[in-house]
Amino acid sequence: MDFPFDITRKIIHVDMDAFFAAVEQRDAPELRGKPIAVGGGGTRGVVSAASYEARKYGVRSAMSGVIAKKLCPDLIFVRTRFDRYKEISTQIRTIFLRYTDLVEPLSLDEAYLDVTVNHMNFPSATLIAKSIREQIFEKTGLTASAGISINKFLAKTASDWNKPNGQKTITPQEVLPFLEALDVKKFHGIGKKTQLKMYHYGIYTGKDLKAQSLDFLTERFGKAGGYYFNVVRGIHNSAVKPHRTPKSLGAERTFEKNLSSVLFLEEKLEQIAEIVAQRLKKYKLSGKTITLKLKYSDFKIQTRSKTLPFFIASKALLLEHALELLNQEKLDNSVRLIGITLGQLNTNKKAPKVPKIKSVAQLELLF
Numbered sequence: 001m002d003f004p005f006d007i008t009r010k011i012i013h014v015d016m017d018a019f020f021a022a023v024e025q026r027d028a029p030e031l032r033g034k035p036i037a038v039g040g041g042g043t044r045g046v047v048s049a050a051s052y053e054a055r056k057y058g059v060r061s062a063m064s065g066v067i068a069k070k071l072c073p074d075l076i077f078v079r080t081r082f083d084r085y086k087e088i089s090t091q092i093r094t095i096f097l098r099y100t101d102l103v104e105p106l107s108l109d110e111a112y113l114d115v116t117v118n119h120m121n122f123p124s125a126t127l128i129a130k131s132i133r134e135q136i137f138e139k140t141g142l143t144a145s146a147g148i149s150i151n152k153f154l155a156k157t158a159s160d161w162n163k164p165n166g167q168k169t170i171t172p173q174e175v176l177p178f179l180e181a182l183d184v185k186k187f188h189g190i191g192k193k194t195q196l197k198m199y200h201y202g203i204y205t206g207k208d209l210k211a212q213s214l215d216f217l218t219e220r221f222g223k224a225g226g227y228y229f230n231v232v233r234g235i236h237n238s239a240v241k242p243h244r245t246p247k248s249l250g251a252e253r254t255f256e257k258n259l260s261s262v263l264f265l266e267e268k269l270e271q272i273a274e275i276v277a278q279r280l281k282k283y284k285l286s287g288k289t290i291t292l293k294l295k296y297s298d299f300k301i302q303t304r305s306k307t308l309p310f311f312i313a314s315k316a317l318l319l320e321h322a323l324e325l326l327n328q329e330k331l332d333n334s335v336r337l338i339g340i341t342l343g344q345l346n347t348n349k350k351a352p353k354v355p356k357i358k359s360v361a362q363l364e365l366l367f
Contacts (some may be wrong), residue, residue, distance in 0.1 A: 005234035006148060007172045011124035012113040013147045013155035014132060016092070017164035019109035020049035020085055022142050024078045034076055040065030041077035044254060044336070048080055052164060059239040060364040085109075088140055099128055104240045110159075112152050112238035120290045126169045133167065150175065153236040156188045180207040190229065197221075206232050246347070249285060250293075251275040252339025256299045262326065269322050272340050277315035280342065286313035289344035292325040295337035304328060311346055318342065 016022070021037040025031045035054035038105040040047035045065035057072035069075055089108040096103045099122075102114035115128050122128045129146040136144045143165035146159025153288075154170050161168035170178050184203055201220065203209050209232045216224030230236065251272050259265055280286060289303040290312070302324040312318065322340050 003172055003175075003234070005172075005175065006237060008116065009114060009150055010116045010128075011149060011152055011155040011240065012115055012125060012129050012132070012260060013152065014096070014111055014113065014129070014136075015145050015147075015159045015163070016109035016136075017143045017145055018051055018055075020080070020141070021054070023085055023088060024081075025051060026086070031076065031078070035059070035072050036076045036078050037065065037068055038078050039080045040068055041079070044256065045077070046254070065350055087164075088142070091139055092136055092144075095132060095139065098135075099132065102208075102240045102242055104242060112155065112240045129167050129169075130321060133165075135210055150234070151236040152238050152240065153188055153231050154178075154234070156183075156280075157186065160186075163346050178235060179232055180205065180210060182206045184245055187228070187231065189224070189231075194221070194224075195315040246283070246285075246345065248287070248291075248324035248343035248345065249276060249279050249283070249339050250291070250339055250341030251279070252293060252337055254295075254337045255335070258334035258336050260331070262331070265335060265338055266323060268338055269326065269340065270319055272338070273315045273319040273322060276318055276340050276342060277313065280313040285345050285347065287345040288312070288313035289343040290318065291322045291323070291341040291343065292322050293337070293339040293341065294331070294335055296331075296332055296333035297336050299336075300332065302332065307344065312342070 006126060021036055024036060024038060026278070033049070033053065035057065036051045036061060037047045037054055037357060038049040038062070039045055043066060047059060047063045047068050048060055049061050049069070050059040054068070054072055054075055057075075059068045059072050059075060065077065085108050093103065093105065093111070096111060096113055099120055100113050100118045102113050104112040106112070115122070115125050118128060120128070122131075124149045129148050133146060135145050136142060145159050145163045145165060146167040147155040147161065147170075148167065149155045149158055149170040155177065158168040158170050181206060182188055184198050187206070190198070197220070198204070198209070198309055203212065210227075214229045217229050219225070253268060253272060255268070259268070273355060287307060288311055289307045291303050294302045296302070306325060308322060312321070318340060341342065
């Protein structure tokens with residue numbers, strides 16, 4: 001049987017279940033079974049994570065704490081403890097590394113693992129995922145969900161399928177039928193706006209998406225059109241990168257009170273430039289494109305960018321160009337958040353090629 005995609009790899013996406021909130025409920029038994037939100041307290045707070053009990057009311061991460069409280073009047077706000085989350089994340093990553101060195105962390109609570117060749121010599125990626133989830137629970141008392149398939153796109157899509165505390169495997173034989181039946185809103189990388197745009201063109205499922213030509217998709221969705229054209233056919237060759245380098249580095253700050261004075265904003269920018277410079281030094285990076293982000297009191301977001309003919313990394317140069325962007329035009333309103341991001345980093349490293357095979361005689365051993 002011939003496949004239009006690479007079947008040589010076994011990829012697992014592990015995603016912790018409501019990680020921050022689950023840690024808080026584990027450490028404080030009195031919070032178990034109750035709707036809690038990590039962060040979000042006060043009139044200007046934003047929810048970092050919500051327990052499954054809170055999610056039933058529509059509370060989600062990145063939501064205003066005020067809105068979250070209206071949705072769930074009994075919501076309990078808990079202070080964010082990043083040091084604690086990092087500590088447990090390190091324990092989880094140690095478990096991953098027992099199976100493979102090819103671990104690509106996406107955040108504190110999720111990662112890709114390439115287990116095509118693994119330390120345990122397990123032939124089945126499904127059994128590896130099950131074993132990893134069991135060890136995470138034994139070590140931390142927390143649950144994780146997993147997706148298993150031939151590439152990162154499918155593995156991530158599958159990990160959401162049986163949440164919480166579940167897993168799903170998409171074998172090579174199941175890939176095309178699975179994708180054709182999938183609602184486009186469940187495709188990783190398709191957000192709300194793109195979903196509605198696709199619906200406008202009569203594209204509701206993977207089958208509808210697959211029926212569109214490459215020219216049609218690129219004309220309407222730009223470069224992303226090529227991505228959609230490939231992934232709906234099961235083609236996604238991005239390698240699992242153990243030392244994933246960022247495409248950009250930055251920092252931002254939300255203020256207790258809205259600021260309308262440019263002088264005060266300049267003071268905040270100096271502090272942010274210091275943080276970004278330290279991060280660049282830590283990762284030995286520099287970049288050419290600097291972006292200033294402004295979020296106004298009406299929640300409107302504005303970005304101002306410029307690309308330099310040379311790489312920069314120092315606080316002095318970051319601040320100089322950030323101030324230039326700040327003063328290039330008048331503010332639309334008072335400001336509640338400001339940030340600096342440096343992009344076009346000097347991280348051009350080619351991903352290793354994944355070997356391809358023509359025979360599927362050993363296909364059952366993949367999953």
